[in-house]
Amino acid sequence: MHDSDELMREALALAQHAVGLSEPNPRVGCVIAASDGHVIGRGHTQHAGGPHAEVMALRDAVEHGEIAAGATVYVTLEPCSHHGRTPPCCDALINARVARVVMAIEDPNPLVAGQGAARLRAAGIDVVTGLHAQESRELNIGFFSRMERQRPWVRMKAAVSLDGRTALLNGVSQWITGEAARADGHAWRKRAGAVLTGVGTVLDDDPRLDVRLVDTPRQPLRVIVDSRLETPATARILAPPGKVLIYCAQAHGDRQAAFESQGADVAVAANANGKVDLSAMLTDLARRGINELHVEAGHKLNGSFVREGLVDEFLIYMAPKLLGAGRELAAFGPFTALEDSLELRYVSVTHIGSDLRILARPLT
DSSP states (O other), X not given: OOOHHHHHHHHHHHHHTTTTTSTTSOOOEEEEEOTTSOEEEEEEOOSTTSOOHHHHHHHHHHHTTOOOTTOEEEESSOOOOSOSSSXXXXXXXXXXXXXXXXXXXXXXXXXXXXXXXXXHHHTTOEEEEOTTHHHXXXXXXXXXXXXXXXXXXXXXXXXXXXXXXXXXXXXXXTTSSOHHHHHHHHHHHHHOSEEEEEHHHHHHHOOOOSOOSSOOSSOOEEEEEOTTOOOOTTOGGGSSSSOEEEEESSOXXXXXXXXXXXXXXXXXXXXXXXXXXXXXXXXXXXXXXXXXXXXXXXXXXXXXXXXXXXXXXXXXXXXXXXXXXXXXXXXXXXXXXXXXXXXXXXXXXXXXXXXXXXXEEEOO
């Protein structure tokens, strides 16, 4: 016998299995419990175009010879009510004649937004909302951002020394943090729809920016901010697997065609200064279905993101070492008054190997 809290926690644990799989769809888990409280079906969202969590849980019940009629469904997001690439999940639940649906939080998608719950109630199904709502929202924070703000959730990642240096003055930065922190950083790449850097980092470090240190069913889109299309044709970031998107400030016919012949897409998003318009870029990435944008860039591009107020979360790995003179995390300011600084709140501070992982968000 399991209580509601325990069953929703299990549904949230199932939803974690959709990380790196379900993009651009939200990560959803579902548990179906019989009237006596024992679990008869489990499921989570599959790849885009594949079955959603509720359908997977119903299938699981059938495969185990169980009947969902009269059961209670625990699902981490409101069942969808519209025809997308799959039929509405609320119809599947109605057809299965479940008695009750406990959902963590309403779907922010305007195509759903309460309509799924309304359809279930109209069919005589009891619907309860709000159990572990915050946990579900956090798991899908990028999806909520894209639906509510029409832009991805921007997470800026950096590895720094205790005195805040990301590299020595000569540019050497490998490796400030240890192996555990690097693997953890790849796990955060995995959960992102896109990983972004600037052309300066491409020229200096020639990174791949793919997910290698943890298993993943898909590679996130790799994005380069490159105003003048200076990325070398031999750059490792352009190599498979995964897709590449380059944002520039103006069209460059031949160079653009050369990148496209290598399989990369090129998009123009210019501001008045002849640089890439970062805000317009975020809007475009949202249109492309990107929920979470993981930024791993140099101090100049990081500074631009910070200065324009575009960073939603900082993911900082701090090593227990001092580097002295070196490169900073983000180049912005200088300020003449402390009250002008960007104030943050710590979301979490966690030991990862010998390093600290700090998650912090702006106060406003």
